Amino acid sequence: MSLFTEHEIIVFTDGASKGNPGPGGWGAVIATHDGYVTELGGGSPQTTNNKMELTGAIEALSRLGDRPGPLAVYTDSTYVIQGISSWVRNWRRKGWRTATGAEVLNRELWERLWDLTTARGARSIAWHYVRGHVGIPGNERVDAIADGFATRRPVALYDGPLAGYGIDVMALPDDTSVPSRPKPGGTVPARSSRAAAFSYLSLVDGRAMRHASWTDCERRVKGRSGAKFKKATSADDEAAILRAWGSDPRSL
Numbered sequence: 001m002s003l004f005t006e007h008e009i010i011v012f013t014d015g016a017s018k019g020n021p022g023p024g025g026w027g028a029v030i031a032t033h034d035g036y037v038t039e040l041g042g043g044s045p046q047t048t049n050n051k052m053e054l055t056g057a058i059e060a061l062s063r064l065g066d067r068p069g070p071l072a073v074y075t076d077s078t079y080v081i082q083g084i085s086s087w088v089r090n091w092r093r094k095g096w097r098t099a100t101g102a103e104v105l106n107r108e109l110w111e112r113l114w115d116l117t118t119a120r121g122a123r124s125i126a127w128h129y130v131r132g133h134v135g136i137p138g139n140e141r142v143d144a145i146a147d148g149f150a151t152r153r154p155v156a157l158y159d160g161p162l163a164g165y166g167i168d169v170m171a172l173p174d175d176t177s178v179p180s181r182p183k184p185g186g187t188v189p190a191r192s193s194r195a196a197a198f199s200y201l202s203l204v205d206g207r208a209m210r211h212a213s214w215t216d217c218e219r220r221v222k223g224r225s226g227a228k229f230k231k232a233t234s235a236d237d238e239a240a241i242l243r244a245w246g247s248d249p250r251s252l
Contacts, residue, residue: 008033008058010169011060011073012130012138013080015052016146016204016223022046023152027058027145029138037165039141039157043134043149049222052146053077053108057084061116071125076132077138078178080113085127128176133202133221133228138169149227179214199238202229208247210238 010031017024024047028040040059044052047051055178057073058079064071088141091097111200117125130139148155159163199210200217204227211217214231221227228245232238239249 004240005056007063009067009069009071010138010172011064011071012169013053013056013073013075013077014059014132014139014142014146015049015056015077016143016150017049017052018150018223023150024048024052025146025149025151026052026059027142027155028056028059028063029142029145029149029167030062030063031138031162031169032067035162036160037162037169038057038063038159039145041145041149041155041157043152050077050079051106051109052150053080053192054106054113056142056146058109058113058116061113064120066120069124071120072128072172074128074130074136074138074172074176076130078129079236081127081129081173081178083110084117118198128173129178130173130176131229132218133224133226134230135228136173137167137171141167141169144225147223147239198234199232200229201232201238201241203227203245203247206246208242208245208252210252 006224012029013027015024015026023045025043026041030038030040040063042055042059053075057075061071062071090099091104091110092114096107097185098104129138132139132143137204145157162169200212200214200219202209202211202220204221204224211220217229222230231242232241242249242252
């Protein structure tokens with residue numbers, strides 16, 4: 001874990017849909033450098049994961065308005081990060097068409113997010129990928145908020161001093177590199193990784209499972225409150241991860 005940079009505003013966002021499409025929710029946590037935390041959340045009766053992920057980022061930036069200071073946004077959505085960092089420029093040049101000529105999905109949300117980022121100054125916002133369900137406190141909290149609104153369970157949103165916030169939102173991940181994913185209408189680029197994967201592991205409702213791909217692993221845990229997943233680089237690493245989760249390596 002790393003600590004936040006002085007004068008930097010920290011934002012965590014997430015979104016989820018039960019059924020995709022289905023009832024969904026979004027969540028955001030904003031921690032400002034003057035020691036104040038604001039939680040945001042909302043839901044929709046019929047929506048998609050991508051719409052809720054975009055909405056979480058939009059609502060956070062809207063709340064911040066023109067508040068000065070560099071902004072670090074942490075999300076587990078590669079769709080949001082790669083879209084706002086790269087794809088959206090080409091979409092706008094092509095009249096909101098993809099490389100294959102299809103209409104860009106969720107255009108109205110992308111236009112709103114683009115307006116908010118350009119108004120703030122693109123260079124003042126750093127987009128960080130955080131792997132979901134691996135114990136990052138800020139990510140776990142926004143996941144819980146999004147899940148609560150998606151399932152219509154009451155969610156008490158905090159708005160007050162950092163000193164009274166019971167979540168270590170300033171514990172930030174060291175590795176925020178974005179996993180490769182295809183551009184809509186494009187081909188899948190080769191995944192870059194610091195270490196080759198031996199397996200991918202997930203933990204849902206106390207039950208561990210091994211997966212052959214990161215995509216399958218993410219699919220199992222997405223939208224599941226309290227779930228975890230992680231890449232193992234060797235048999236020994238796999239066993240260590242499972243033991244840390246309280247699972248017997250022999251159970252797989």
